[in-house]
Amino acid sequence: MHEYSLVEALVRRVEEEAARRGATAIHAVRVSLGELSGVDPELFRTAWETFRAGTGCERAELALSPVAASWCCTACGAAIPRGAVLRCAACGAPGRLAERADALLLESVEMEVP
DSSP, X not given: OTXXXXXXXXXXXXXXXXXXXXXXXXXXEEEEEETTSOOOHHHHHHHHHHHHTTSTTTTOEEEEEEEOOOEEETTXXXXXXXXXXXXXXXXXXXXXXXXXXXXXEEEEEEEEOO
């Protein structure tokens, strides 16, 4: 259940950013969640509800944007179909995981700044 430590760090980071900008309120937090990030979205939401209480994020909505796993050729950039051998059918080069498919990324914070 590393979701709790991830959310704890997220809340801390959002509060730091809000303080740095002199925000009076935090309204929304948007996070992209890669399919292969190892993070369970429902546990992440539960952790958010737990850790935001008593913080600057207490009234902030959490928006999770899923990022599907996809692969592409390292040489020509061609898409490699899901479940296929990780070699490009066109040029034979190895495939690689597309960016953000294994990441948890803070996309944006909606805050009120005077």
